[in-house]
Structure formats: C-alpha cells, structure tokens
Amino acid sequence: MSEPLARPRRKNPLARTRLPLLPQGARSRTAHGLTAAAAEGRFALQVCADCGHVLYPPRDACPRCLSAKLPFKNIDPNGRLIAETTVRISTDRYFHERMPWRIGTVQLDAGPAIVAHLHGDTVEGERVRLTLKLDKSGSAVMFALPAQETPHMQADRHWREMTCDPQYRRVLISDGRNAVGQAMAKAFAEAGASTVFVGIADPWKPFPGEAELRNIAPIEVVPLDVTDTASVAELAAQNGGRIDILVNTAEHVRPGGIIERGNLSVAREEIDIRYFGMMRLAQAFGPALRFRGADGVNSATAFVNLLSVHALMNWPAYGASSAAEAACLSASQCLRAELRPGGVKVLNAFFGPLETEWYQTVPPPKLAPAALARAVVAALQDGLEDIFVGDIAQDVRERLNTNPKALERELGSH
Amino acid sequence: MTTTPDLLAFANAIASGTIRVIDLTQTLSPEFPTIVLPPEFGQCAPFRMEEISRYDARGPAWYWNNFTVGEHTGTHFDAPIHWVSGKDLPDNAVDTIPPAKFIAPAAVLDCSKEAADNADFILTIPFVEAWEAKHGRIEAGSWVLLRTDWSKKSYADYPGLRDDGAHTPGPGPEVVKWLVEERDVHGFGTETIGTDAGQAHHFNPPYPAHFYMHGKGRYGLQCLTRLDQLPPKGAVIVAAPLKIKQGSGSPLRVLALVKA
Numbered sequence: 001m002s003e004p005l006a007r008p009r010r011k012n013p014l015a016r017t018r019l020p021l022l023p024q025g026a027r028s029r030t031a032h033g034l035t036a037a038a039a040e041g042r043f044a045l046q047v048c049a050d051c052g053h054v055l056y057p058p059r060d061a062c063p064r065c066l067s068a069k070l071p072f073k074n075i076d077p078n079g080r081l082i083a084e085t086t087v088r089i090s091t092d093r094y095f096h097e098r099m100p101w102r103i104g105t106v107q108l109d110a111g112p113a114i115v116a117h118l119h120g121d122t123v124e125g126e127r128v129r130l131t132l133k134l135d136k137s138g139s140a141v142m143f144a145l146p147a148q149e150t151p152h153m154q155a156d157r158h159w160r161e162m163t164c165d166p167q168y169r170r171v172l173i174s175d176g177r178n179a180v181g182q183a184m185a186k187a188f189a190e191a192g193a194s195t196v197f198v199g200i201a202d203p204w205k206p207f208p209g210e211a212e213l214r215n216i217a218p219i220e221v222v223p224l225d226v227t228d229t230a231s232v233a234e235l236a237a238q239n240g241g242r243i244d245i246l247v248n249t250a251e252h253v254r255p256g257g258i259i260e261r262g263n264l265s266v267a268r269e270e271i272d273i274r275y276f277g278m279m280r281l282a283q284a285f286g287p288a289l290r291f292r293g294a295d296g297v298n299s300a301t302a303f304v305n306l307l308s309v310h311a312l313m314n315w316p317a318y319g320a321s322s323a324a325e326a327a328c329l330s331a332s333q334c335l336r337a338e339l340r341p342g343g344v345k346v347l348n349a350f351f352g353p354l355e356t357e358w359y360q361t362v363p364p365p366k367l368a369p370a371a372l373a374r375a376v377v378a379a380l381q382d383g384l385e386d387i388f389v390g391d392i393a394q395d396v397r398e399r400l401n402t403n404p405k406a407l408e409r410e411l412g413s414h
Numbered sequence: 415m416t417t418t419p420d421l422l423a424f425a426n427a428i429a430s431g432t433i434r435v436i437d438l439t440q441t442l443s444p445e446f447p448t449i450v451l452p453p454e455f456g457q458c459a460p461f462r463m464e465e466i467s468r469y470d471a472r473g474p475a476w477y478w479n480n481f482t483v484g485e486h487t488g489t490h491f492d493a494p495i496h497w498v499s500g501k502d503l504p505d506n507a508v509d510t511i512p513p514a515k516f517i518a519p520a521a522v523l524d525c526s527k528e529a530a531d532n533a534d535f536i537l538t539i540p541f542v543e544a545w546e547a548k549h550g551r552i553e554a555g556s557w558v559l560l561r562t563d564w565s566k567k568s569y570a571d572y573p574g575l576r577d578d579g580a581h582t583p584g585p586g587p588e589v590v591k592w593l594v595e596e597r598d599v600h601g602f603g604t605e606t607i608g609t610d611a612g613q614a615h616h617f618n619p620p621y622p623a624h625f626y627m628h629g630k631g632r633y634g635l636q637c638l639t640r641l642d643q644l645p646p647k648g649a650v651i652v653a654a655p656l657k658i659k660q661g662s663g664s665p666l667r668v669l670a671l672v673k674a
Contacts (some may be wrong), residue, residue: 204447204569206576228444229464265456 025137199224290342352392492634584611
C-alpha cells in the first residue's frame with residue numbers, strides 16, 4: 001500500500017542542487033507511435049492490418065505474416081503481472097540514483113507479454129492495468145498500475161517520476177485577472193499545491209473575482225505582466241527557483257480575421273501577450289525549471305500552455321487570434337526540446353470556445369473555465385503532454401486526422 | 415521703448431539657482447497607469463523597454479534599450495489633431511505646431527483641498543472667478559494647470575477606477591469653453607491621467623477639455639506632477655513634444671521655470 005506523500009522538508013538553501021539525469025530516451029521512428037499514445041494518455045500498440053496480430057515491441061514487419069501495414073491502435077490495457085523483480089544496482093546514472101526499482105512482465109489479455117515499470121501497489125500474479133507513460137526523457141515507457149485504484153496511489157515514488165502531480169508543488173499562474181486564471185488557481189489549490197503564485201498585471205486596475213482570489217489559502221498574488229520583460233524577469237529573480245509548475249493563462253481573445261483587423265494594433269497585442277508573453281516566461285523561468293528537474297519530491301516538472309485548438313486549424317471568425325495561437329503552438333514544440341534535458345514536460349491543453357466574455361456571441365458547446373482547469377490538473381497528475389478538452393477541441397482533432405482540407409473549408413464557411 | 419532680453423543673464427540665473435527649474439514630469443515606467451478605454455476600442459500602449467545590450471555579449475562596451483510607448487502614455491502633450499474637433503485646424507500636429515508655442519506662462523489653480531475628499535470635483539467658472547479675484551485675471555496665452563495633488567496618490571488610487579468607470583477631478587464643459595473664449599488660454603494641464611474628469615464621458619459635450627481646447631487649437635498636458643511647487647502665477651512652462659510626423663501627442667519632459 002502506498003503511503004501518503006509527506007510534505008517535503010524545506011530545502012537547505014546551502015545544499016547543492018542535484019542535476020537532472022535522464023533515462024535512455026532513444027526510440028526508433030516507429031516506436032514513437034507509443035510516444036504519441038503516451039502523450040495523450042492512450043494505450044496503443046501496433047496491430048497488423050493483414051493478420052490482426054498485436055505486436056510489442058514496435059516493428060516494421062509483422063513477425064507472423066511479414067506485412068508492413070502495422071498501424072498503432074488503442075488496445076485493451078488489462079493483463080496479469082506474471083513475474084516481478086527488483087533492480088538494486090544499475091550502471092545507468094538515472095536509475096542508479098533511484099534504486100531500488102521494481103520491474104516485471106505483464107501478460108496482456110490482448111496478446112503480448114511486456115516488461116514494464118511497476119507501481120508499488122502491483123502484486124505478482126494479480127491483475128494489472130498497463131499504461132504508456134512519458135518518462136523523464138520524454139519517451140514512452142510501459143508502466144503497470146494495480147487493476148483497481150488504491151489509496152494514495154498518486155504518491156508512489158516511481159509513478160511520481162512519470163507524472164507532474166501538483167501536490168506539494170509550487171505553481172505559478174501567469175495571469176489571474178481572467179476567468180481561466182482564477183479557475184486554474186482554485187484547481188491547483190484544491191489539488192494540493194503548496195503555493196499557488198498568481199500573477200496580476202496593472203494592480204491599479206480592479207478586476208472581478210479579486211477579493212475571492214486573495215482569500216484562498218495557498219494563493220499568493222504577485223505582480224506579473226507578461227508584456228513587460230522587466231516585470232517577468234523581476235519575478236523570476238525573486239521566485240524562479242521555487243516554481244515547479246508554470247501555467248501560462250495570459251490570453252487575448254478578440255474576434256475578427258486578418259483583413260478585418262484593419263491595422264496591427266490589436267494583432268500586436270495578441271502577439272505581445274500570447275507569443276512574446278510565453279517567450280518572456282520561458283526565457284525568465286525556463287533556466288531554473290530545467291536546472292531543478294530532479295530537485296527532490298517537489299522538483300520542477302511542467303510548463304503548461306493553454307492553446308486554442310484553432311492553433312491547429314485557423315477559425316476565420318477568430319482568425320488573427322488563431323494565428324497568434326499557432327505561433328504559440330510552434331514555440332511550445334521548441335520549448336519541449338529545450339526543457340527536456342531537465343526532465344521538465346510541456347503540457348499543451350487545447351480547447352475550443354470558452355464560457356468567457358470574448359466568446360459571448362458564440363453558440364454552445366462552450367467550455368467552462370473550471371472544466372478546463374480540472375482537465376489541466378488531471379493531465380498533470382497523469383503526466384500527459386497533449387490534451388484536447390471539450391467537444392469542440394476533440395471534434396477538431398478528429399476532423400484534422402480524417403480530412404484537414406474539409407475542416408479548413410468548414411471552419412471558413414460561417 | 416523695449417529692451418532686448420538678456421539671454422545670458424537668463425542662463426546664469428538658471429545656473430545660479432535664481433531661477434529654479436522644477437520637473438513636472440512623471441518617470442516613464444511600465445508600472446505607471448495608462449488610460450483605460452473599453453476593451454473593444456484600440457488601446458494606448460503602456461511604456462515597455464527591451465534591453466539591447468548592457469556591456470555584455472550583445473554589445474560589450476555599451477548599454478542601451480529599445481522602448482515602445484503610446485503617444486498618450488505617461489506625462490504627455492495633446493495636440494489639437496488628437497480630437498475630432500481639432501482635426502482640420504492648421505498646424506495641429508506635434509510636428510507642425512510652431513515651436514514658440516512650447517514655452518508659455520502658467521496660471522495654477524489649486525483645487526487640492528476641494529478634490530481631497532471628492533474625486534468627482536468639477537472645476538467651474540465661479541471657482542476660477544474667485545481665484546482671479548485673489549490672484550488677478552488669467553493672462554491670454556497662459557497654460558491653466560489644475561493642481562489636485564492627484565500625482566501624490568498611489569497607482570491604485572490614481573486612475574480612480576470603480577465599477578462605474580474612472581473617478582478623477584476635471585473641468586466642467588462651461589469653464590473650458592469660457593477659458594478658451596473669454597481668457598484665450600494656451601491650453602489646459604492636469605495631474606490626472608487625462609485633461610478631462612474621470613466621468614467626463616457623461617458631460618455635454620463629452621470630454622469638454624478635449625473638445626473645446628483642441629477645437630480652438632489649444633493644447634493639453636496631463637499626468638503632471640509637483641504642481642504644488644508652482645506659484646499661482648509667474649511660472650513659465652517649457653513643454654516641447656517629440657517631433658512625430660502627424661503625431662497627435664507625445665510623452666515629453668515638462669519643465670517649469672520659477673523665480674527662487
């Protein structure tokens with residue numbers, strides 16, 4: 001049985017910070033099919049299109065019929081832990097520091113037997129549920145969980161290596177003036193974050209929800225304006241070394257397309273707040289996040305981007321705004337590569353129209369800020385990298401997979 | 415018989431401190447409040463600065479910055495072209511205003527007591543007449559500067575934002591029209607974020623300091639500070655905006671020359 005996570009002791013400010021190490025992360029191009037599934041929290045294996053054989057590890061030819069048609073498909077993740085062992089010594093620097101480490105063989109109901117990392121509550125001979133997780137190197141690994149939830153299972157030491165659980169971590173919400181930022185602050189407070197720093201720009205400007213925000217216990221309001229390089233640098237200088245999860249909630253949603261904008265004033269604000277804002281946060285907080293990727297139980301663990309799903313396909317009704325979102329999406333991919341050496345994940349949460357002021361005239365379905373916040377917290381608890389929250393985001397994702405050109409035309413037709 | 419002014423004596427008086435130079439300018443900084451418009455309108459950019467280099471790899475021996483700023487950010491000058499009522503006047507933009515207009519005397523109306531407990535204090539004709547009874551008539555070509563001590567407020571209180579908009583003192587419509595037509599003033603200057611009162615949107619006409627002053631080719635100054643160091647009369651204001659092609663205004667350094 002897992003023990004509840006103990007509140008980490010305050011760090012000795014005189015102690016050396018141990019540098020992050022990564023497990024071996026090289027994968028074949030085909031094997032990144034597992035990475036793609038792990039990033040979204042799916043369990044997928046190759047299934048031979050010709051003979052139906054379920055394969056593991058990933059291959060380029062079916063070992064049964066030699067077919068090269070081996071698409072990844074979502075598979076029943078249930079099976080039995082048929083053998084386990086505990087590794088006590090390793091020459092690998094990453095595992096060496098984390099010994100002992102349990103691994104075992106899972107016989108999947110779907111066919112293959114797979115060597116996996118084991119959650120502490122799994123028992124040899126018992127049923128387990130296999131998951132694909134992104135380890136600190138960002139590549140997919142197999143991780144077996146007990147078939148049923150167990151108390152405090154989130155606190156398992158190995159599991160915490162794979163996830164970005166906010167519990168006892170210190171979170172920075174970059175903009176608490178808007179509904180999403182406030183919902184996010186509350187969700188992280190409820191998820192057990194030890195401190196939730198909430199950035200407020202232009203503190204002389206009152207905003208709705210201010211009193212409530214200031215009254216939530218682990219929330220600490222801090223001056224932060226993502227459009228002001230000096231302000232971002234100042235907060236990073238003061239608090240950068242004790243922020244484990246950064247959630248960029250700065251938004252600037254305005255309807256209108258490229259021609260309709262008329263000039264660059266609003267477009268500049270969009271780029272300044274969204275793209276440059278993200279860049280300022282990454283430049284100011286990124287180095288400390290990357291440096292602190294193995295800094296104990298509350299190590300630095302994630303940078304969260306909130307992205308309109310129209311970063312993936314422009315929605316001309318909000319066309320200029322969609323373009324700024326696309327810039328952020330591209331930057332997030334770069335940031336992933338830059339933070340990966342520290343074992344720090346970049347979570348992209350995609351969503352459609354929100355139940356907020358700037359989508360006032362957009363018909364439902366719309367996503368409540370609180371639902372988005374819950375989904376982000378859940379994704380961090382699960383260690384995911386890409387989530388599509390709400391009906392519109394999921395619909396856009398599916399249509400992108402099937403016929404992106406049709407999606408482009410349909411989004412542009414009304 | 416007119417005597418030629420002795421400019422060297424003037425320079426010496428400044429150097430020796432016989433003439434004091436008072437800086438009426440707020441520091442341009444990212445934190446200083448910028449005017450707030452409804453979010454569907456275009457917004458005035460706040461002051462922002464990006465370091466180009468600071469004796470480092472980006473430029474080893476020199477420190478310099480790029481900055482961005484709106485024409486109406488911080489202590490700034492309003493040209494007549496800023497308002498629709500002044501849009502067709504000659505020499506109405508910061509680059510075409512004759513440079514002699516950038517130096518003018520000032521009448522400083524002290525409303526600090528009246529505004530202390532009343533953010534919606536409105537300047538009226540009787541108030542100015544009472545001031546004139548004490549200090550003499552406002553000379554033609556004078557800046558009229560409204561001292562409210564608003565520059566001493568915290569950033570939170572300075573713009574006076576409440577759930578029904580901004581609350582800061584300013585002039586009523588009648589007095590602005592009267593200052594222009596009956597006193598032929600040079601312009602109107604305030605310590606607050608604009609030349610008009612916070613609630614001037616509800617006046618008739620809305621924003622009278624803008625409407626009447628700029629409609630008659632007069633100028634505006636706002637976000638001034640240290641007006642409490644100026645005499646009611648006798649100060650000379652030096653306020654030259656940046657020479658921006660067809661600019662509607664600009665941040666600037668405002669100096670007051672005062673007899674020590």
